[in-house]
Amino acid sequence: MGLQIDPAFVQAAEHRPKSTISDAGSIPLIDLSPLLHHHIPSDPSDPSDPAIANEISNLIAQIGEACRDWGFFQVVNHGVEVELLEKVEAVTKEFFALPAEEKRKVKRGEVNPMGYYDAEHTKNVRDWKEVFDFSVTEWETKLLRLENQWPENLPEMRAICEEYYKGVEKLGYKLLELIALSLNLSAKRLSHFYENSNSYVRLNHYGPCQSPDLVLGVGRHKDCGGLTILFQDEVGGLDIKRKTDGEWVRVKPIHNSFIINLGDIIQVWSNDKYESVEHRVSVNSKKDRYSIPFFFNPSSSTNVKPLEELVSEDNQPKYHEYNWGDFYKARKDSNFQKLEKENVQIYHFKRV
């Protein structure tokens, strides 16, 4: 017998990962290269706009299918420079390799959600990971106040991270437009909720674990924000719950790609036409894994509800309105420490 693992990390038997997970039949791969040559039209029904005619309309159709059938897809030719991806991956590794006391100096707190943290809980079980969160905007909610914290001993980290944020944010806006068009909305319908957005980037480090069959890097969850744009290294470990049969499938790493997934807010806006899909991270006994999600979230003042264009007499709104800033604060509290109760979920706002 080796050392016993801390029980705080141990998943209930029914949530433990199987070692035989398949990566076959995984998420759609979408080539965004048409966006490198064409602009996204503001009105897809305008026949005088030639950009919509072929490549872009084909892209919107692919995005719509992926959102409807999977809630997840992978993109290549996304316009974010490969050199920037390499730089942010390298600085992520350097940051987590700093001595523990250096990382503790930039630790997040209950009021400031930005910085380093190694004790996140998902559904009240501790995750096998350490994280670093940052943003570039100065957002705050009623109860949280963002304050970025950068390590003194890694002076180049801030500029690289900020450049990365801006690069993926640009991609985020393009994806929001394509998703809006795929829902037959005007291109900018979703983007206007993003002025003063409470978006942030997270650096994730999952260390090797002697009992990968008992723990999860991140327990099963749905992302609660708008849209997630995830960079993962070549190790692999992201599992998603396939909508067609409820099986967990592994997302195969593709060099220089991003994984995109819809969060709960898009589910509510679309009145369940699109769904936010459950996922988790498995760890392994040999390799460190790094991933970098960008959580692309609307402004914390946004009151989230099904969009009026997407509801009708026959398709009544399925959710009550809720405030995103309040929701986010409640979720942060429950990830921050183990609580006795379930954290806030969108189904709590479901109309019965």
Ligand SMILES: O=C(O)CCC(=O)C(=O)O
């Ligand atoms: O590391 C990953 O692949 C995914 C992480 C994740 O799902 C999250 O941080 O919400």
Ligand SMILES: [Fe+2]
């Ligand atoms: Fe996630």
